[in-house]
Amino acid sequence: MANLTISVDDATLKRARLRALQRDESVNAYLAEALRRYADAGDAMETMARVLSIAEASTHGTGRGGRAWTRDQLHRA
Template sequence: MANLTITVDEETVKRARIRALEEGTSVNALLRGYLEEYSGVRRERREAGRKLLELSKNSKAGSGGKGLPKREELYDRPIMRNRPEGPL
């Protein structure tokens, strides 16, 4: 991450810190969020998330509504029953 230095009068910074504290955040986090929004970073992240969700919905992979197999089911398969004993 890069550091950024800005010049703001003391009263503005004081009031901003108080308000940020009341909102459970920091002036640094507020400015970072503003710059991300202003530069389009947040929009790009939202778009990437939307595309990922769309890909997952259109994917042919899945359990077909059956859910994940239980541990016992995984180990009770022919490939597991016929394997040699001992460490791999």
């Protein structure tokens, strides 16, 4: 596991530590999770773009005519 050093003003760090205590977590754990979400955001956006592409290609909605794509097709995206 790699270490990362960031710079933040003292007042912000103090407020972050107090908030972390209230939430029973550490500032380090919170930042690590936020960084994971940031790094993975591109993957989620690409997946959503594929799902939207399938939906846009559909000639039917979920109304009377039903869907033009199956659940399996959606999950293969």
